[in-house]
Amino acid sequence: MRPADRCRSPTGRPATGRHRPDIFTNTVEWDAFEAAPLYGDTTSSFVCQSRMTGEYFPKMGGHAMKNRLACTAVIAAIFCTTSASAQKLPEIWEVTKLVPGSAFHGVHGLGIDKAGHLFAGSVAGAMLYEVDIASGTAKVAIPAPIGMADDIAFAPDGTMAWTGFLAGDLYSRKGDGPIKKLASGLPGINSLAFRKDGRLYATTVFLGDTLYEIDVEGVKPPRQIMEKMGGLNGFEFGPDDKLYGPLWFKGQVAKVDVDKAELTVVADGFKVPAAVNFDSKGNLWVVDTALGQLVRVDPKSGAKTMVAQLKPSLDNLAIDEKDRIYVSNMADNGIQEVDPASGQAKQIIIGKLALPGGIGVTSENGKDTIHVADVFAYRTVDGTTGEVTEKARMHAAGVTLEYPMSATAKGNDVILSSWFTGTVQVIDNKTGATRDMLHDFKAPHDAIVLEDGSILVAELGTKSLVRVSGEHGKDRTTLIGDLEGPVGLVAGSRGEVYVTEAFAGVVSKIEQNGEKTVLVKELKMPEGLARTSDGKLIVAEVGARRLIEITPEDGKITEIAADLPIGLAGAPGGLPTHIPTGVAIGATGVIYFSSDIENAIYKAVKK
Incomplete structure (x- = not known):
């Protein structure tokens, strides 16, 4: 570790990146939100308040989060694209804990x-x-x-x-x-x-x-x-x-x-x-x-x-x-x-996981492997047994890792991102080797590999989706800007992509030319995003503590599960998104999501 490598993560340890990201300056525009205590609540619950609209978006943490799941989840037919309401129907989902939780959220002093x-x-x-x-x-x-x-x-x-x-x-x-x-x-x-x-x-x-x-x-x-x-x-x-x-x-x-x-x-x-x-x-x-x-x-x-x-x-x-x-x-x-x-x-x-954030899934012969950005480690989870395998841990001699908080996976590509260290790491799924470590992003969240091999990064600090190519990602162009808190990102079937805007409470479709269509609005802190084989979108609506399904064609919403242990309150000095809640889908349609409150991984199976 060189003295120049003093990039510090929100967890209190330095990263191995070359530069400290510019998150403490006005160039990173997430200061539209601030933590405010929930009145009458002496626990660690906080909400994010928009200075622009005054609206509060709950971020439930600590004792305020009840340890219960809606194992009988509900389906809803929604009437328009501008409402986040859901009419409940008697369809059944089974939600189970795949990886058990643990105390702490990274333990230090x-x-x-x-x-x-x-x-x-x-x-x-x-x-x-x-x-x-x-x-x-x-x-x-x-x-x-x-x-x-x-x-x-x-x-x-x-x-x-x-x-x-x-x-x-x-x-x-x-x-x-x-x-x-x-x-x-x-x-x-x-x-x-x-x-x-x-x-x-x-x-x-x-x-x-x-x-x-x-x-x-x-x-x-x-x-x-x-x-x-x-x-x-x-x-x-x-x-x-x-x-x-x-x-x-x-x-x-x-x-x-x-x-x-x-x-x-x-x-x-x-x-x-x-x-x-x-x-x-x-x-x-x-x-x-x-x-x-x-x-x-x-x-x-x-x-x-x-x-x-x-x-x-x-x-x-x-x-x-x-x-x-x-x-x-x-x-x-x-x-x-x-x-x-x-x-x-x-x-x-001890815990099986440290602090799971974003997740991605790869599948081979019907077997799902969940790739977990575990902040202090990169780990994989067997989608059937829940067995956890460690791939890399922070600060280990000879290991390349920079406090991963977001993760996506497709085929042989696993991408880990860290909003604090400003890095995007590309890992070979077969060998586990790091193919590239890209620096100098401003609060990157999800990043995905496009069909042409370039990488699209949800760069929250610039409110943009940035296309990255060239040696070590030196060529960067903005696909679209003015996004309010881009967090989750997933590719569509025709070259379009879908993105969650956590601060605006919307899910949008972005065409290859940068044209934007809002599919759903009035959501509460949508973060993790995945796409089913038939084109529906699965979203972790963290502020509402629920998992929803969106039909892109008409914006209809299906509530899959509610009262979920997601949305750890953002640490002072950090982002409202804090540790993003990850969502991913397996080969047979099983939905996996991370719990930052419990340090656990859950799966939802449609009966």
């Missing part, structure tokens, strides 16, 4: 309080959790959006503090008392630690590279100590009152005299060190995210001993009073307990 309670943070999920180590379960301790936690630390008096990476906020809470905002306006605020005297220090990483002292009362502004350290990530104060931490971009572990603003390298030769922590004996423990290793370091000599070989995508660690080591893995959506003596690891909690 860890912290242990004096009572031995383990806490874990999620950036994309914007929640802070308490983990029951004995049962391997987790419950929300601080809900979204203020629960976003890339790192967690405890003060000598028991006060818990955490960092909201995307929002740029730092919060604290003592016991069950009120939550206090200590700092704001620090995008990329990442790691933090308390000194023995109770003073608090924090760094920005990936969207900045600065060390601050934070006023624990939240009155004084952050005091800058030093900058350009090289990505001072998960750190802790040592017995000598020096701050020890990894330098993500330099492969080193360093110590900082925060009083003198002096940095000294303690150990080097790491691939990508992500976090450090001390045990009761004064040993310094380091996790290397690229190699998946837990390493013990002598802080005096710098000597290293690899104690446990785990999987890549390690993020953070915490050590309790008995020197038990807990390590988080964002791709596994899991936490492991490692014995420091033997290096043996015990899984505390």
